Amino acid sequence: DAAVLLLSHVDYRTGVLRDMAAVTELAHAHGALVVWDLCHSVGALPVELSRAGADFAVGCTYKYLNAGPGAPAFTYAARRHHAHARQPLSGWHGHARPFDFTEEYEPAAGVSRFLSGSQPLIAAAALEASLELWRRVDLGQVRAKSLALTDLFLELTAEAGLECATPVEHARRGSQVSLRHPDGYPMVQALIARGVVGDFRAPDILRFGFAPLYLRYVDVYDAATALVEVVASGEWRDPRFARRAQVT
């Protein structure tokens, strides 16, 4: 009896890629709408919202789209929902006639009703520069390189002996590799000290993201080698790596 299903297209922990078309169809068959969270798929692989029949989607632009730290997020609504969807964060710029300053709120026609208040123009300028680049990118090529990079990392880190949380199957893998170990936190800290910046996601995940646009195979080789060494040598046991920072 769910009205709405909210799902991450790629799970932030495990890196599992969900079958958007199949899940959307199943949800619709049960009378539920679907909101897809694209944070870990946009810019990493082709996303076909309208082909999948998705209802709504949200996503960020500061990860794979590389629009800068904390760059503006986005929302998507299928055209069939535009006329009646109510944006709960209604604001000035989503008004039908923002400069009439009427007492009553009247949402704009179409997708414009999803706008809210004043736009962060400086942040939007950085986003625009990023999107200008993405306009010339072939997402099929991005996806192919992403899979090659994560394949290579999976292969090279196998000898570290950590449990792998990310599917080996291409169709079920995003652009990240997540490895599991109860001492994942100090292991990631030891890697950061070597210049390889992954992150730790509680309770036990070492997470590595792969940005195909500029990450090279040699970078992956170096990172994997560092991880194998950090685990094998036990250098992560140094007490300074156990100290919890605010950001993990």
Place this chain on the structure above:
Amino acid sequence: DAAVLLLSHVDYRTGVLRDMAAVTELAHAHGALVVWDLCHSVGALPVELSRAGADFAVGCTYKYLNAGPGAPAFTYAARRHHAHARQPLSGWHGHARPFDFTEEYEPAAGVSRFLSGSQPLIAAAALEASLELWRRVDLGQVRAKSLALTDLFLELTAEAGLECATPVEHARRGSQVSLRHPDGYPMVQALIARGVVGDFRAPDILRFGFAPLYLRYVDVYDAATALVEVVASGEWRDPRFARRAQVT
């Protein structure tokens, strides 16, 4: 039987400055909380939220604080409300332990619970540069210059013969002057064509903001002279000034 009173400290149309302490006391006497909108007062005059006993406040930083177009907004909550206030736009950064990734939402202690998602760092960097400057500013001096600038503008534009919507009384005036005329829209457009950028607020307000930090008396003299000339000469009747732009 109102639970909450939401008021602009300075009205965006008329420029009327409200007596924050008196209004807050009156609202409290009737059992209502007060949320103050500071968009047109912060950076323009001293704002004493805790002396006035205010409950909550919101404001922008892109007007008088000059932090750039669409710079981050802010919120204020009196300390007595921190422990029980619920932030309806709850998000990752307002969580008590954001990196524990728990299933349940637990708001942070204190004012941090009002944070929501990832911060727009590029926009925040511009805001930080602006606040660095404001740290060295005496708001009493800002207020004195603001009143002198608006006094001068009121005096010089009196001969234009437009109705004035802004109080002459200092204690009731923000840092803007609003004049009324049914043909205000083309008048503002004609002024913009002369390089004096005010704005039009429906149905009949010509609005002029005064940023005391860098606006000079000679700028005010030039702007007022231009307005008097635009009205007296009837140059605003040129049909190109009647064309409605998206932003007024």
